[in-house]
Amino acid sequence: MRFKRKNKLATKLGFLFLTSIILLEGILFVVLYFGFLNQRVMVETDSLIARGNSHRDVLEKHFDEATRGHVALMESEAETQVVITDATNKILDHSNPITTEIKSIIHSVDQTTVDGRIVEGDWVRAPYVSTMSPVKINGDPVGYVYMFLDTEGIRDIRDKLTVQFIIVTGLALFLTVITIIYLSRIITKPLIHMKEATQKMSNGEHDVYLIEDRNDELGELARAIQTLSNDLLRLKNERSDFLASISHELRTPLTYLNGYADIAKRDNLTSEERNRYLTIIKEESGNLTNLVKDLFDMAKMDQKGFLIEREKIELCSLINQVREKVMPAFENKEINLFTSCQKEIIITLDPERFSQVLLNLLDNALHYSEKGKSVRIEAIQVKKNLQVEVIDEGEGIPKKDLPYIFGRLYRVDKSRSRKYGGSGLGLSITKEIIEKHEGTISATSEVGKGTTIKIVIPGVE
Numbered sequence: 001m002r003f004k005r006k007n008k009l010a011t012k013l014g015f016l017f018l019t020s021i022i023l024l025e026g027i028l029f030v031v032l033y034f035g036f037l038n039q040r041v042m043v044e045t046d047s048l049i050a051r052g053n054s055h056r057d058v059l060e061k062h063f064d065e066a067t068r069g070h071v072a073l074m075e076s077e078a079e080t081q082v083v084i085t086d087a088t089n090k091i092l093d094h095s096n097p098i099t100t101e102i103k104s105i106i107h108s109v110d111q112t113t114v115d116g117r118i119v120e121g122d123w124v125r126a127p128y129v130s131t132m133s134p135v136k137i138n139g140d141p142v143g144y145v146y147m148f149l150d151t152e153g154i155r156d157i158r159d160k161l162t163v164q165f166i167i168v169t170g171l172a173l174f175l176t177v178i179t180i181i182y183l184s185r186i187i188t189k190p191l192i193h194m195k196e197a198t199q200k201m202s203n204g205e206h207d208v209y210l211i212e213d214r215n216d217e218l219g220e221l222a223r224a225i226q227t228l229s230n231d232l233l234r235l236k237n238e239r240s241d242f243l244a245s246i247s248h249e250l251r252t253p254l255t256y257l258n259g260y261a262d263i264a265k266r267d268n269l270t271s272e273e274r275n276r277y278l279t280i281i282k283e284e285s286g287n288l289t290n291l292v293k294d295l296f297d298m299a300k301m302d303q304k305g306f307l308i309e310r311e312k313i314e315l316c317s318l319i320n321q322v323r324e325k326v327m328p329a330f331e332n333k334e335i336n337l338f339t340s341c342q343k344e345i346i347i348t349l350d351p352e353r354f355s356q357v358l359l360n361l362l363d364n365a366l367h368y369s370e371k372g373k374s375v376r377i378e379a380i381q382v383k384k385n386l387q388v389e390v391i392d393e394g395e396g397i398p399k400k401d402l403p404y405i406f407g408r409l410y411r412v413d414k415s416r417s418r419k420y421g422g423s424g425l426g427l428s429i430t431k432e433i434i435e436k437h438e439g440t441i442s443a444t445s446e447v448g449k450g451t452t453i454k455i456v457i458p459g460v461e
């Protein structure tokens with residue numbers, strides 16, 4: 001049962017192969033058999049008639065013994081045979097010994113109806129193909145010239161063809177068996193390995209190893225499945241790491257909340273002290289709300305439910321709106337915010353998501369810069385792309401951390417970022433939004449001098 005199931009595909013292909021070979025061979029056989037053999041018989045018969053007629057022409061001039069003997073002698077050297085009879089069909093001369101078959105053919109001819117032509121054309125059954133040409137002098141038949149061609153040669157060819165057909169059929173059957181075995185080795189087996197691997201994967205096992213050094217489509221498929229398995233394993237690991245970090249992220253503010261709530265409950269506190277603790281509680285719960293909101297955003301992105309709703313917008317006014325929104329916070333921290341925007345950049349993007357990107361970047365620039373520094377937003381069009389840079393003069397990011405800042409929950413200085421409630425999700429959300437816009441985001445930074453985040457997205461009109 002297992003073997004049968006295993007080789008279904010190979011057997012199907014094998015039989016397809018067999019059918020095509022037999023079909024091809026059959027067509028070839030029919031063409032050769034009917035085409036070639038019949039053609040050959042026709043040519044031979046025509047030449048037989050021509051030969052008989054030419055003998056007849058000679059005999060019509062001289063129907064004497066010497067000429068008849070001459071004709072018979074000429075024919076004795078050829079493959080064909082001649083028999084000359086008189087008007088009553090009595091044999092007068094012949095080139096080769098007369099066989100009973102020749103006699104019976106001559107006797108079966110009705111001279112009154114046959115006026116020179118083929119008298120026996122059945123090369124399959126009759127021993128001879130035969131023609132007859134009447135010798136007429138002054139309109140009256142004085143004799144007949146019969147020509148005979150042995151059909152054995154043609155039948156021989158036919159028999160050889162039949163034998164060859166049988167041999168080729170046998171060979172095709174043999175080749176089919178070989179093909180089925182070969183196909184099951186090179187196609188079915190790897191397919192079964194892959195099927196088993198995918199089943200293993202769906203059961204949650206990820207130690208899938210498909211070693212395929214083939215260069216064909218099956219090799220590609222095996223490599224694709226291997227990549228898929230590796231990716232699944234990586235995602236699984238990432239997910240558990242992520243969950244571990246998330247639970248840590250949630251536990252820390254909750255611990256604060258718990259602790260400060262306990263303190264705030266004490267009776268011996270002045271109302272000023274109680275207010276301070278309640279403020280901390282409020283701040284922490286605010287941070288927690290933000291974190292949960294970010295997490296929710298990210299979950300939506302993972303589910304592909306995070307849709308980008310593009311519309312045509314004028315970029316500078318969008319930047320100005322964002323600027324208005326953040327201005328109070330910048331003024332509060334005494335940080336200058338400059339925007340420079342090339343006029344009239346019309347671009348198709350999701351304005352809400354893009355504002356979120358700018359807010360995240362400005363939020364970072366604000367939080368990681370000292371009082372009195374400046375932050376600049378520069379937007380220009382480069383070919384059909386929009387390029388936006390957010391440049392700050394803040395603390396900068398160490399080289400070793402730079403590759404990781406777009407990762408989830410990654411923070412350079414855990415304690416400092418925590419101070420204002422940063423969770424390390426801002427840039428990873430930003431990056432996902434930009435990638436949904438088919439764009440790229442990159443960072444350059446120098447510790448103590450500042451950071452530049454550069455975004456490039458296509459879609460400028």
Ligand SMILES: Nc1ncnc2c1ncn2[C@@H]1O[C@H](COP(=O)(O)OP(=O)(O)OP(=O)(O)O)[C@@H](O)[C@H]1O
Pocket residue numbers: 294360364365368392394395396397405410411412413417421422423424425426427428451
């Ligand atoms: N402009 C910047 N200057 C210096 N460091 C930065 C800057 N932007 C990001 N970083 C570093 O990269 C880390 C990741 O930034 P990200 O915005 O993802 O998280 P976050 O700001 O800590 O938290 P949040 O999720 O609230 O944005 C930050 O913690 C910070 O260490």
Ligand SMILES: [Mg+2]
Pocket residue numbers: 360363364422426427
């Ligand atoms: Mg941030």
